[in-house]
Amino acid sequence: MTNLYANLPKSLPNEVFEDIVSTSNLRIERILSYGHSSPEVGWYDQSENEWVLVLKGQGVLEFEDGRTITLSEGDHININAGVKHKVQSTAPDQITVWLAVFYS
Template structure:
């Protein structure tokens, strides 16, 4: 048994991607962010949909069209495939704990 809120104490200023379940149709992962952001002028353009919930912390997600979402614990959203987006802020105290589900979700 594992706990979604437990993470290694040696994490420091690193970002952790941990696959929980993965097969040909779906991938579920836990992401722990400690202040990381998407590099400037870079956009995620994913082949699959991504449903994500922020379980802890705060974050800012931006879309290529200029809109932004200020996320706090409990907020979730669906990012459709090829919807260009980036992360412009993640808190490090507390760290962001994300649960992401990737797949054909529409």
């Protein structure tokens, strides 16, 4: 047994991406952010669908079509494969814990 809140670091110079489960058609990942955002240039443009949930903290997603969505604790969204997006910002004063499920 493991806990998604276990081993949260005191500081995070870089985002942390950790696979929890990985198979040929499903991947579950824990992401830890602390005031991080995606690089200014470029978008996530994935060949997989992504369901993402904010367990702790807050994150703002930006989509190539100009939409922005703020996700707070408990909020989740499904992002279809090929939909370009990035993380505009995450909570600057606490760790944001994301759970992302990638699937075909």
